[in-house]
Amino acid sequence: MSQPIEVDLPHSLGKDEARRRIANNVHRLTDHIPGGAHVESGWTGDQLNLRIQALGDSIQSTIDVQETKVVVKVLLPGMLGMFSGVIAGALQKKGNVLLEDHTKG
Template sequence: MPQPIEVDLPHNLGKDEARRRIANNVHKLEEHIPGGAQVQSGWAGDQLNLDVQAMGQEVAATIDVEDSKVRLKVLLPGILGMFSGVIQSALQKKGGVLLEDHSKG
């Protein structure tokens, strides 16, 4: 049974700017996941759906963009559920990378 994790990342960007930044940064997720991850993503309104494959596991996740927060939801399959605390902590610490603005030189 998948182990769900939810993490809220507060922001003061507004929904449109947060969505733009996430769209610009989602390709960087592969750099933060060990084991040569492959990430596929697609938007459905203000929700980004992610399928992550790493270390022989497939993880489904969503990122819901709201006016003052971004909510990350991750379903950890099988044995990865044992690491839910560590993964949740990492998401809280590094999740803000998705909201960084790299559009200015």
């Protein structure tokens, strides 16, 4: 049985800027997943669909970009569902990495 997680990441960037930053940072997700991972992604409007393969499992996720928040939804398969609280906490704590601006420097 799968365990869903939903985390809101508030921002004040506006939808277009938040979407741009997420698009520029999605490749960095693998740096934050223990044990390495393979990430496939694709946009449908303002929603980024992700398939993450890590630790022998495939995890489906969406990132919905809204004007004042980003909604991250993750569907944890099987045994990973037991770690839903820990994973939700990590998403809340580190999720804003996706909204960082790395174009200036």
